[in-house]
Amino acid sequence: MEVPILKQGPVLIATFQAALSDADLNQLRSALVQQVVRFRSRGVIVDVTAMDVMDSFASRTLREIAHIIRLRGAETVIVGIQPEVAFAMVQLGLTLEGVATALDLEEGLAYLNQKFKTMK
Amino acid sequence: MSRVEIRVTISSDQDIVLARQKGRSLALELGFSSGDATLIATAISELARNIVSYAGSGQIALKDLQGSSRVGISVTASDNGPGIPNINQALRDGFSTSGSLGLGLPGVRRLMDEFEIDSKPGQGTKVVVKKWRP
Amino acid sequence: MAKRDESSELLRELVAHLRQNRTQLREEWVGSISETRLLTAMTKEEIFAEATSVYDSYVEALETETFEALQAYARNLSERIIPRGVETHEVVGIVLLLRDVLARSLFAKYQTDFKKLNRILDAYEPAANRIANTVAVGFVQERERVIRQQQEAIRELSTPVLQVRERLLILPIIGVIDPQRARQLTEQLLRGIRTNRAKVVVIDITGVAAMDVTVANHLVQTVEASRLLGATVIVTGLSPEIAQTLVTIGVDLGKMNTVGDLQGGIEQAERLLGYKVMALAEPN
C-alpha cells in the first residue's frame, strides 16, 4: 500500500489511508525524505486520521521522520491522531516527545505557516 | 468457557495488521467500547511485532472469556523463538535488545488487565493477556 | 418423534386444565406471593393485575411452546417494575412460585393415576424451567441496561467539559476520582477537544481532595494525550499534597503547565490563544 504524498506550495502532505504495515511506513519515510530534498519543502504534514492503531513501531517511525526532516531544514507536524488512539498511545508510553502535533490538516497548515513566519 | 477462538499465524509485518484487525473486531463483538478495542488492538500489535522481530514466526490466538458475571477477551502470543533470558529486565520500561524504545511488553501490561509471560532461553515465549469488559 | 407428539399432547391437556382453573390457581399464586413477602414494593391490586398477565403469558408459552411473546412481556414488565425497586430474586421467586402452584394442582388432579402424573410432570417441568429462565434472563438484562444507563448519566454529570470561549475548554474536577472515573474523564476530554477543536484546556483540580498514584498517573497521561491531539493543557489548583504525589511518580513539574488558580489559568490560556495579540493587531 503506497502512501500518497501531496505537494502544496512549500509543504508536503502525506496521508495515511488505512492500517499500514511496517514496510509501508519504511517506504513512506524514504519517499518523504527524498521529496523534501527534491522540492526544497519547508514543512511536512503527516496526516494519520485513518490510523486506528499507533504502536511503538509506527510511533518510532514518525519520530524518525520528524528528526530526519529537521536535519533537512524542514518542520514536521503530525495531524489527525484520534482520541482513542491517543489514549492507547500514552498508556503504552508513546508521547511523540519533540514532535509537533495538531488537530487536523487545517491546524497543521496554520501551525506551519506560523512557524515559517517566525523563521523568516 | 469460551465460544470463539481465532488463530492468526504471524510470520511477517502484514500478519501484525491482520491480527490486530481481528482482535479489534472480536473485542467489539464482545461488547467492548471502541476505546477499549483500540487498547486491545494496540496490545496485539506489540505482541505480534515482538514475534516477528525476535522469533521470526509464531501465533496469536484470540479467545472470548465467559466468566460467571463478566465477559472478557484473551490474547495469547506464542512462538518457538530464542526466548527471553531475563524476564524482569524485559518488562522494564526502556529495556530493549534491538535498540528500540523497549515499551512493548511493559506497555502491553498497562493496556490490559491481566498479564502472564512464560519464556525460557531456547524454548520460545508465550504471553497471555486478558482484558475484562467494565 | 412419537415422544415429541406425546409430550405436545400432554401439554395441551395441561393447558386446558390451567385455563379451566385460571381464577382459582391465580388466586392461590397471588396468595403465596404475599405470604412469602415478595414484591413488597407493589400494592395488592398491582400484583393481582401483573399476576393475571403473567399467568396468561405463561399458559400461552406452554401452549405454543414459543417464548418470544413471554420474553417481550418479561422485558416490558421489568421496565415497569425496575424503577419501583423490585429485585431479581423477587421476579425469579414469583415465577418459581407459579411453577409450584401449578405443579401442586397437577398432583391433586392426577393423584389417582400415578403413571399419567409422571408423564405430565415430565412434559411440564422442562417447559416450566425454560419459562422461569426466560423471565429471569429478561429481567436481569433489563436491569443491567437500566443500571448502565444510570451510571452513564451520573458520570456525564460529574465530569462536565465546558467551553468558555472558542478553542478553550475547562474541565473542573470535583470530588473523589477513582481510576474508572479518571478514565471516563480523559475520554470525555479527548472527545471534547476534537469536537470543539480546542487548542487549550484548563484542568482545574482545586476541588480534588486527594489523588493516589494511579490517578496521578492518569492525569499525566491525560495531559500527554491532549497534546497528541494538538491541545495544550494547563493544570490549575494543584495542592501541595498532589504536587508531591506527582513528583513521587517521577513527573517533571517543570514540564507540566501549572498555574496557581483557575483565574490565572484562564488568563494564561487566553494569552496562548493569542487573544491579546489579536486585539492589538486589529486595525482601528
Ligand SMILES: Nc1ncnc2c1ncn2[C@@H]1O[C@H](COP(=O)(O)OP(=O)(O)OP(=O)(O)O)[C@@H](O)[C@H]1O
Ligand atoms: N517473543 C520474544 N522472543 C524473544 N525475545 C523477546 C520477545 N519479546 C520480547 N523480547 C525481548 O524483550 C525485550 C523487550 O521487549 P519490548 O517489546 O518491551 O521492547 P522492544 O521490542 O525492544 O521495543 P519496542 O517494543 O518498544 O519497539 C526485547 O528487546 C527482546 O529482547
Ligand SMILES: [Mg+2]
Ligand atoms: Mg516490542
